[in-house]
Amino acid sequence: MALSQQRVWTIEDFQAFVARPENSDRLFELINWEIVEKMPGRTSNSELSYNLAFEVKSFCKAHNLPCHISGGDGAYAIQGQVTAPDFAFKTTPMSDEYPDPEPPLWVVEIISPTDMAVNIRTKREIYIEAGILYWEVYPNLRRVDVYAPGQPMHTAGMDDILDGGEVLPGFELPAKDIFPA
Numbered sequence: 001m002a003l004s005q006q007r008v009w010t011i012e013d014f015q016a017f018v019a020r021p022e023n024s025d026r027l028f029e030l031i032n033w034e035i036v037e038k039m040p041g042r043t044s045n046s047e048l049s050y051n052l053a054f055e056v057k058s059f060c061k062a063h064n065l066p067c068h069i070s071g072g073d074g075a076y077a078i079q080g081q082v083t084a085p086d087f088a089f090k091t092t093p094m095s096d097e098y099p100d101p102e103p104p105l106w107v108v109e110i111i112s113p114t115d116m117a118v119n120i121r122t123k124r125e126i127y128i129e130a131g132i133l134y135w136e137v138y139p140n141l142r143r144v145d146v147y148a149p150g151q152p153m154h155t156a157g158m159d160d161i162l163d164g165g166e167v168l169p170g171f172e173l174p175a176k177d178i179f180p181a
Contacts, residue, residue, distance in 0.1 A: 008033045011077050015098065027073060030082035031122050038072070038084055045110040046072065048137055049087040051178050052108060056089060056164075059171045066091040075099035078130050083123055086110045086137075089167065105167045106133040113140065133167045137178065144175055 009017070014030045017023065027038040053069045060067030068090045075084040077099045088104035095101060107127055111120060120136070124147065127134040134147040144156045148165045156162050156175045164171030 009035055011080065011082060011099070014082055018098065027075075027084055028082075029075070029084055031119055031126075033080070036119065039114075045086070045112060045139055047180055048110050048139060048178050049108060051180075052087055052173070055173050055177065056168065056171065059164075059168070063170070065168075068092065068094050070094060070100075070104075076103050077101050078103045078126055078132070081126050083107070083126060085123075103130055103132060106135075106164070108135040108137060110137045110139065133165050135162070139179065142175075142179055144178070 009030055010033075011030065014028070014035060017035060018026075018028050029036045029038050049071055053071070056069060057067055059065075070085075070088045072084055072086045074088055074094065075082050075098060076088065082099045085104070085107035087106075087108035087110075089106040090102065090104045092102060109120070109123060124134065124136065128147055128149075131149045133149065136145040136147075138144070142158050144162060145153055146156060146162065147153050158176045158179070160175050162173045162175050162178075
């Protein structure tokens with residue numbers, strides 16, 4: 001739900017807005033320079049991002065790789081926008097700044113039936129233009145659309161293997177392992 005329709009918001013304006021006391025328990029994104037409140041998702045959807053986070057953390061630990069992951073409450077400044085992906089991966093530490101000024105290398109959005117198509121498309125464009133590995137997970141369809149920098153989009157079904165691409169070489173995960181049994 002867009003909260004601002006007649007004004008173009010900067011990241012600095014956004015930071016001031018979210019710092020207001022009445023907004024302390026709410027999560028916002030800055031999409032198309034409009035402030036959008038991010039509504040809580042379904043617990044079944046959050047389970048998907050945690051399943052992925054567990055697998056990625058386990059892989060990084062086993063290979064002694066730097067690994068920093070945030071969930072849906074971690075917000076990032078990316079090309080003048082602010083997004084709070086359901087999963088984000090970086091090799092550098094997370095920032096105490098809000099939003100984190102250093103974009104993640106890999107993001108995942110868990111797509112709910114209530115997500116607006118325009119916001120899904122806009123976020124996709126933000127991530128692709130920034131060169132971020134991006135997965136759109138569709139729980140109801142049990143599929144994952146993968147947008148890897150410099151490659152055509154491909155869809156992974158339940159029998160396919162997902163990978164970390166150039167972001168996390170060697171990481172592979174059966175798509176079915178993201179989804180609950």
